[in-house]
Amino acid sequence: MNRLFLSIIAIFGLAGSAFAQVTSIELYKSPTCGCCKEWAKIMEEKGYTVNIHHQQDWTPIKQKHGMPPQLQSCHSAVIDGYLIEGHVPESDIARLLKERPDNIKGLAAPGMPQHSPGMARPGDKYKDFKVIAFDDQQHLSLYQQY
Amino acid sequence: MIKQGFSLAMLLISPLLLASQTAEQLYSTAGGYGCSACHGKYANGAGNVGGNIRGASFEQLQIAFEQQPTMQLLGKSLSDIQKMKLIAYLDELSNSxxxxxxxxxxxxxxxxxxxxxxxxxxxxxxxxxxxxxxxxxxxxxxxxxxxxxxxxxxxxxxxxxxxxxxxxxxxxxxxxxxxxxx
The missing domain is CATH 2.60.40.420 (Cupredoxins -  blue copper proteins)
Known part of the structure; x- marks a missing residue:
């Protein structure tokens, strides 16, 4: 019985440490953009570790991950191999990391939606924007509608 | 008639567009993300937080750079000449x-x-x-x-x-x- 209990603890421990590894975010932003920091703050509050990199042009990162250019926002983030462009809510990222679909390369909240995380006032409901998924052929699909 | 109208329009518009190409590039790349990130590709707002800024004046731009928290760092990174170029581009857009x-x-x-x-x-x-x-x-x-x-x-x-x-x-x-x- 004790052995079974220890095995369960060990399995959950391994799963926990694996999750801890994927919560690290590499955030690529321009030094002059203020709103990206607000998005980073929200992600940190949700338990992610955010490593911020400053540079004006992050096109190579976006291209490397096959992001369609029309989905561009002010910042890009790489989380466990997925590209997250712009002010994507944490709940969508958590779902992506949990489900890990093979046909999605990343998510984007194109442009600068007023009522998105980091842009909306704290406590306000997210609304009036789409989170769009893209695959390795640059096909788009609706991931979440706010 | 339509084609004639179109040709005349191109004669009127094209030189303006060519002359302001640098300003257009600045609009789409300022700060790395471009003014277009918050104001749309054609400064028309396009549903983004910054809204339509076609025809904005230099004074309005200065106020935004000084008072909008998300624009203050960008304002400090642009010279007055660059700001004037942006205003010229926004003015040109407002002519349509x-x-x-x-x-x-x-x-x-x-x-x-x-x-x-x-x-x-x-x-x-x-x-x-x-x-x-x-x-x-x-x-x-x-x-x-x-x-x-x-x-x-x-x-x-x-x-x-x-x-x-x-x-x-x-x-x-x-x-x-x-x-x-x-």
């Missing part, structure tokens, strides 16, 4: 009457009436997640312009009185150019 057409899931018939005799800029936003083909020949443009998924495309022309109809599938836009515009 903006018309916006969003192609979305709901098939709709829209009608837009021009209110001035200025050259017009039609901005078409394809909100669908697949490409669409638009026939712009009624406005002197290509008869099969493909607009990529979730992308915008513009078309500039010099309107002459009449009704012009554009269709994408079951969606229709009618542009009405009255006889007497200001």
């Amino acid at each position: 009457e903006l018309l916006e057409w969003t192609i979305d899931l709901e098939p709709e018939s829209n009608e837009l009436e021009l209110t001035t005799s200025k050259p017009a800029q039609l901005v078409i936003f394809n909100a669908l997640l697949e490409p669409v083909v638009v026939d712009l020949s009624p406005l002197g443009g290509p008869n099969s312009l493909e607009i990529a998924a979730y992308s915008s495309h513009d078309w500039q022309w010099l309107p002459t009185p009449g009704n012009y109809s554009l269709t994408v599938g079951t969606r229709r836009l009618t542009l009405v150019v009255p006889q007497n515009t200001n």
